[in-house]
Amino acid sequence: MGRKMSGAQAVTDQVKPKDVVDELVEFTRKDMEAVNEMLLARVGSRVEMVPEIASYLIDAGGKRLRPMLTIAAAQLFTPQNSHHINYAAAVEFMHTATLLHDDVVDESSKRRGKLAARMVWGNAASVLVGDFLLGQAFMMMVETRDVDALGVLSQAAAIIAEGEVFQLSKANDLSTQVDEYFAVIKAKTAALFEAATEVGAMAGGATEAQRKALKSFGAELGIAFQIVDDVLDYGGASGTIGKNVGDDLREGKMTLPILHALQNASESDRDFIKTNLGDPEASAETVSKVVEILQSTNALADALARAQQHAEHAKAHLKEFAHLPGGRILIDVADYCVERAY
Amino acid sequence: MGRKMSGAQAVTDQVKPKDVVDELVEFTRKDMEAVNEMLLARVGSRVEMVPEIASYLIDAGGKRLRPMLTIAAAQLFTPQNSHHINYAAAVEFMHTATLLHDDVVDESSKRRGKLAARMVWGNAASVLVGDFLLGQAFMMMVETRDVDALGVLSQAAAIIAEGEVFQLSKANDLSTQVDEYFAVIKAKTAALFEAATEVGAMAGGATEAQRKALKSFGAELGIAFQIVDDVLDYGGASGTIGKNVGDDLREGKMTLPILHALQNASESDRDFIKTNLGDPEASAETVSKVVEILQSTNALADALARAQQHAEHAKAHLKEFAHLPGGRILIDVADYCVERAY
Secondary structure: OOOOOOHHHOOOOOOOOOOHHHHHHHHHHHHHHHHHHHHHHHOOOOOOHHHHHHHHHHOOOOOOHHHHHHHHHHHOOOOOOOHHHHHHHHHHHHHHHHHHHHHHHHOOOEEOOEEOHHHHHOHHHHHHHHHHHHHHHHHHHHHHOOHHHHHHHHHHHHHHHHHHHHHHHHOOOOOOOHHHHHHHHHHHHHHHHHHHHHHHHHHHOOOHHHHHHHHHHHHHHHHHHHHHHHHHOOOOOOOOOOOOOOHHHHOOOOOHHHHHHHHHOOHHHHHHHHHHOOOOOOOHHHHHHHHHHHHHOOHHHHHHHHHHHHHHHHHHHOHHHOOOHHHHHHHHHHHHHHHOOO | OOOOOOHHHOOOOOOOOOOHHHHHHHHHHHHHHHHHHHHHHHOOOOOOHHHHHHHHHHOOOOOOHHHHHHHHHHOOOOOOOOHHHHHHHHHHHHHHHHHHHHHHHHOOOEEOOEEOHHHHHOHHHHHHHHHHHHHHHHHHHHHHOOHHHHHHHHHHHHHHHHHHHHHHHHOOOOOOOHHHHHHHHHHHHHHHHHHHHHHHHHHHOOOHHHHHHHHHHHHHHHHHHHHHHHHHOOOOOOOOOOOOOOHHHHOOOOOHHHHHHHHHOOHHHHHHHHHHOOOOOOOHHHHHHHHHHHHHOOHHHHHHHHHHHHHHHHHHHOHHHOOOHHHHHHHHHHHHHHHOOO
16 A cells, blocks of 8 residues: 655645645645545445444545645655555544534534535434444554554544533633633544544654654644634634624633633623523524624734744744745645644 | 452352342443543533533443443453453443434433433534544554554444434334334444444454454344343333333334334234334333233233343354353343343
């Protein structure tokens, strides 16, 4: 499964495609075909509902960012076998399992613009198919017989769940502190990015120091990614109201923009947020008004500035790889993660 | 952590305590103390809700049968390290995670005579704490660095979830066949018993043949155990109506007694079952009438006879260990599994 990079996948500093994701897709294409094949093979089950639900989610326009990060990390080095394919597939299944469970937890009706699986097959099936995918993820890891990588990924699984519980326990909690917000997103989001790039580096044959660099890159990238996601939930930098905007408000999620506004808005504006936070029926007008408050306190811009800081940290960890096509792309991905909010 | 059996734990053929479970508890006491310590340590989390929910379930009068099976299986041989402690703890966490998710799936209000965790903390927390325990289970396995045992347990995790989905897809399906029922219980219940005894044997240092014998013992025991559970849901051999009796009827579960009655009852009795199967509001009178039908068609006795067959198969796999105190106890456990229905 080890492969040489083809000319088409090499990227020069001169030509920087508009869409960094396309570049990452192109760079990881060959290995991602193997990953996709593995994903498809492993959702197979004599129980029809399993591939039905899993494919629904896996086909639903996900970018497969996390497994691409694993592959790109591995390709900074010289993979001697196909372990990185297994890890990438495992990372995607772990992510998919999380999405299935999150939708049940958040009582979401939509996911990636489609009906959430739980709206089609019910909560029960979403919980159980998530469990199945988690089990399959572990089986794909075990097949590599690399206990260290298994340790990295199983720890991530526990940390992610713990972070989700933490977030749940903080829902509608107006005393939530900024450092608690960061503890939540490090666990629920950054832990998987971190594990994805770390096991990629391990599979590629990185040195201990290189493995640490990739691990730290993933962690910082994941933090930036989640902050930006939380800003996008209020319409991004421009506060543009579109579909799904305001979901976090309705779910009572104490995200960075809200925490910032609760510290900096006028008393009446703070009261408005407090009154409407966690109201599942909050109207579009209410959301618009909250976005106005966020804009007036600079909450969205402030959050994005913090995201950019983490993106810069991420990039700094990849300095030694900046001369490689894969390193250049990963560095661009860090910038892209923040740019997508504008 | 390897230990010798003390005199107090040895059991002779002459003295057979009334309660075989007490005997198993006594035989595994020392190692189970280490298991319990590990369970307690691993539910620890800075997120308060995690140990709260996990302890609620772990303390809730569970017999810890599965981890005791792992320990007893290991003690048939000579454990050279503490791997069997890790596996036993992992097995218990896998089981606890399954219970948490099952209650959400079945919309149960009770578990072991207490309010189900989801009734106290909500569905969301039950799903997420289950995920956390599963992650912790994998971490405890990884610590042994035994990839083969990891493979056994991760495969079990996937099979269990698949079995639960299969069961879900068969709920209220009147065309369910007996072999489909067996496929469900082999996956959702027997797979964990099978893995529990197999990894116990592996940790003890069993030969390949001995490992297979313990694995088969666990599988057959698990099948017997689940059939009996399904009979107990209709009041056991005597059809005695107590609390929780009829839950399976209300959830539309196609268990062996129901399948038997649907084949053998009169048309009007069949219609009565069909009408009430899957009705969450089915009254105590309705359940009583269904139990009468099950008795009149010999459905409960027939199911218990099949359970006894599997218990016999289980015992046969342990022949070579019958002269050992641990072997004797495991053989008695197989009989006990069925006797508890009387």
